Amino acid sequence: NAGVTQTPKFQVLKTGQSMTLQCAQDMNHEYMSWYRQDPGMGLRLIHYSVGAGITDQGEVPNGYNVSRSTTEDFPLRLLSAAPSQTSVYFCASSSRRRFGYEQYFGPGTRLTVT
Amino acid sequence: AQKITQTQPGMFVQEKEAVTLDCTYDTSDQSYGLFWYKQPSSGEMIFLIYQGSYDEQNATEGRYSLNFQKARKSANLVISASQLGDSAMYFCAMRELSNSGYALNFGKGTSLLVTP
Numbered sequence: 001n002a003g004v005t006q007t008p009k010f011q012v013l014k015t016g017q018s019m020t021l022q023c024a025q026d027m028n029h030e031y032m033s034w035y036r037q038d039p040g041m042g043l044r045l046i047h048y049s050v051g052a053g054i055t056d057q058g059e060v061p062n063g064y065n066v067s068r069s070t071t072e073d074f075p076l077r078l079l080s081a082a083p084s085q086t087s088v089y090f091c092a093s094s095s096r097r098r099f100g101y102e103q104y105f106g107p108g109t110r111l112t113v114t
Numbered sequence: 115a116q117k118i119t120q121t122q123p124g125m126f127v128q129e130k131e132a133v134t135l136d137c138t139y140d141t142s143d144q145s146y147g148l149f150w151y152k153q154p155s156s157g158e159m160i161f162l163i164y165q166g167s168y169d170e171q172n173a174t175e176g177r178y179s180l181n182f183q184k185a186r187k188s189a190n191l192v193i194s195a196s197q198l199g200d201s202a203m204y205f206c207a208m209r210e211l212s213n214s215g216y217a218l219n220f221g222k223g224t225s226l227l228v229t230p
Contacts, residue, residue, distance in 0.1 A: 031217075
C-alpha cells in the first residue's frame with residue numbers, strides 16, 4: 001500500500017493563479033481531510049469528506065474548493081491564489097470503522113504564493 | 115475557542131531522561147479521542163498514541179504513554195528514556211464523535227529538543 005500520496009511536493013504560484021493539489025489514498029478509507037499548517041498555528045482543517053460525493057467545510061475553507069468523485073481521490077483547488085495561502089498542506093484519511101483509528105497523513109505540499 | 119491547548123512552546127530534555135508534554139482539551143462531547151503526533155524536521159506527521167474517552171487504562175505504546183486525567187481534561191504525553199531522535203514537534207489532537215468526518219482539532223504544538 002502506498003498509503004496517502006500527495007502531489008506536487010513543492011509549488012510556487014503567482015498571486016491570482018489557480019491550481020489543484022492532488023491527494024489519493026489506497027486504503028479504501030471513507031473519510032478524507034485537508035489541513036493547512038502555518039508556523040505557530042498547528043494544523044487547521046480546510047475541508048473534509050465522509051464519502052464519495054459528500055464534502056463539507058472545516059475551520060478555514062475560504063479560497064479553496066474540493067470535490068470527491070471517487071473514494072480514492074480528494075483534490076484541493078485554489079481558485080485565485082493569495083500570499084495568505086502560503087502554507088504546508090496535508091491531506092489525511094481515516095476509516096469510519098473504528099473511531100479510534102488513526103488518521104493517516106500524506107507527506108505534505110509546500111506552497112508559496114508570491 | 116481553542117479546543118486543544120499546549121502551553122509549552124519549547125522543551126529541553128537530556129538524553130535518557132523522561133519528559134512530559136502537556137495537553138489540555140475542551141469538549142462537551144462524552145465520546146472523544148485524543149491523539150499525539152510527532153513531526154520531525156522532515157515534515158511528515160507520525161502517529162504515536164491514542165486514548166479514547168471511555169478507556170479506563172492509560173494508553174501506552176513502547177516508550178510513549180498518555181497520562182489521561184478526564185476530570186481535569188488533560189492528556190499529557192510522557193516519553194521515557196528520551197533519545198536524540200525524539201527531537202521534533204509534538205502535536206496533541208482531539209476527535210469528537212459529534213464532529214462528522216472524524217477530522218482532528220490540533221494544538222499548536224511543542225518543540226522538543228533532546229540534548230546529549
